[in-house]
Amino acid sequence: MPENTQTEGTTNTPTAVGWCAWHQNYARGVRLIQVIEQSSGPGTMGNHFACHPCRQAYDLVPLADQPLPASAS
Numbered sequence: 001m002p003e004n005t006q007t008e009g010t011t012n013t014p015t016a017v018g019w020c021a022w023h024q025n026y027a028r029g030v031r032l033i034q035v036i037e038q039s040s041g042p043g044t045m046g047n048h049f050a051c052h053p054c055r056q057a058y059d060l061v062p063l064a065d066q067p068l069p070a071s072a073s
Helices: 052-057
Strands: 017-020 025-028 031-034 048-050
Touching: 017 048, 025 052
Parallel strands: none
Antiparallel strands: 017 025, 031 048
């Protein structure tokens, strides 16, 4: 008998509330889009997160959903 591989509904899945770097305000359901590596000095902000509407409007792919880079041979 085949096993059901579909994920259950997201009604009980927790969502993150955080700062959307694209529309510059707090939003529910933000996802990490880009990691900004910082040096020890002052300057750049941190990582960039985006809410669902901004991900759709700007065609942004969350980091967790991006394919892994091919390893150098």
